[in-house]
Structure formats: C-alpha cells, structure tokens
Amino acid sequence: MDKKMKKALIFCSLVAAFLCLTQNANAQYATYLQRHRGSLMNERGTILTDAQVLDLVGDEIFNETYVGAKKQYKVGRKLVGGGAAGTIVGLAMLGTGAVIVDQNTHYAEDGTTIIYDDEAKTDVGVVLALGGALMSSLSAAALAVGIPFSVIGKKRLNWIADNYNAGGNMTYRIGATPNGVGIALNF
Numbered sequence: 001m002d003k004k005m006k007k008a009l010i011f012c013s014l015v016a017a018f019l020c021l022t023q024n025a026n027a028q029y030a031t032y033l034q035r036h037r038g039s040l041m042n043e044r045g046t047i048l049t050d051a052q053v054l055d056l057v058g059d060e061i062f063n064e065t066y067v068g069a070k071k072q073y074k075v076g077r078k079l080v081g082g083g084a085a086g087t088i089v090g091l092a093m094l095g096t097g098a099v100i101v102d103q104n105t106h107y108a109e110d111g112t113t114i115i116y117d118d119e120a121k122t123d124v125g126v127v128l129a130l131g132g133a134l135m136s137s138l139s140a141a142a143l144a145v146g147i148p149f150s151v152i153g154k155k156r157l158n159w160i161a162d163n164y165n166a167g168g169n170m171t172y173r174i175g176a177t178p179n180g181v182g183i184a185l186n187f
Contacts, residue, residue, distance in 0.1 A: 033161040035154065038073040040066075040161055057164055066160055073153025079146025086139025093132025100125030 032043040033056070041047045054062045104122045108115050116122050 033164045035157045035161050038070050038077070038153070038157070040157065057160060061160060061163070065156055069153045069156035069160070071153075072149050073157060076146045076148070076150025076153055079142045080150055081146075083139045083142030083144075083146055087136050087143065090132045090134070090136025090139055093128050094136060095132070097125045097127070097129025097132055101129065 033040050033048075034043075035041075036045075036047055039047045040053055048056070050062075050066075053066055057066065101122055102125075104118045104125065105114055105116055107113065
C-alpha cells in the first residue's frame with residue numbers, strides 16, 4: 001500500500017471518528033426506546049430519566065403525553081394493587097362476620113323468631129360482615145378504575161416508544177459492540 005492510500009485511509013478514519021464524537025444527544029441516551037413499567041428505557045436496559053426522555057422526544061410529546069402517561073400508569077398500578085388487597089381482606093371480613101353471626105344465632109321452634117345465643121358476638125359479626133361488604137365494594141371499584149388507568153397509561157408509553165423508534169432517526173456511534181469496538185449505525 002502506498003503512502004497516499006495510507007494517508008487517505010487515516011484521514012477517512014479520523015473524519016468518521018470526529019463525526020461519531022460530534023453526534024447529537026440522541027446517540028448518548030438511546031437509539032431504541034422500550035417501555036419498562038411506568039418508564040422508558042434504552043436498548044441497553046437503562047431506565048431513562050425525565051430529562052433524557054425530554055431530550056429524545058421533545059417538549060410537545062413530553063409535556064402532553066409522557067408526563068400524564070407515566071402518572072396514569074403509576075396511579076393505575078397502585079389502584080389495582082390496593083383494590084386487589086382490599087377485595088381479599090373485605091371478602092375475608094364478610095365471610096368471618098357471616099360465620100360469627102351464624103354460630104351465635106338460631107331460629108326458635110316456631111321458625112320465625114331469631115334467638116341470639118351471644119348478642120355481643122352477633123353484633124361483632126354483623127359489624128365485620130357489613131365492614132367487609134363495604135371494603136370489598138370500594139376495593140372492587142378501585143380495581144375497576146385502576147385496570148383501565150394502567151392499561152391506557154401503558155399504551156400511551158408504548159406509543160411514545162413506537163413513535164420514537166419509527167421516526168426514521170438514523171444515528172451512529174462509536175463504541176463497544178458485542179464483538180469488540182466499532183461503529184454502530186442505527187436507522
């Protein structure tokens with residue numbers, strides 16, 4: 001190989017390295033977005049901060065979609081978790097109260113009059129049953145609201161990632177690859 005060819009090869013390599021180093025902020029955060037619970041993460045599995053998401057998707061999508069979708073997903077997940085736990089506890093209270101009432105009452109021989117064996121225990125059973133019915137009803141309502149919230153928030157976050165990934169953003173970077181060091185071109 002002659003000197004001119006070596007110089008041209010070195011010059012081209014330096015230009016390519018310079019271009020990679022001057023790449024915009026897109027390449028330093030992510031070239032591919034995916035949703036992870038209530039956040040977005042890059043191709044390496046690193047969860048992005050709000051500032052990084054703002055840099056990637058821009059002010060309009062960040063303020064109009066991302067902030068609300070993230071809150072919506074998190075509120076939905078909390079309502080689902082609390083609603084499920086409350087429903088289980090409420091049903092347990094309802095069942096326990098019903099058993100206490102059943103064990104402490106019976107009908108008289110005429111079949112129409114209720115006799116309380118232990119009126120205090122019966123009162124506790126009634127309070128438990130009513131409290132359990134109320135708790136399970138409210139918890140079921142939390143589930144009914146939480147499931148759509150989390151699903152819609154998740155879909156909105158997926159939309160942001162899909163919109164970004166399909167945006168035709170061609171990026172390149174120099175750095176570590178699975179087989180060593182090289183230039184990665186993503187489009």
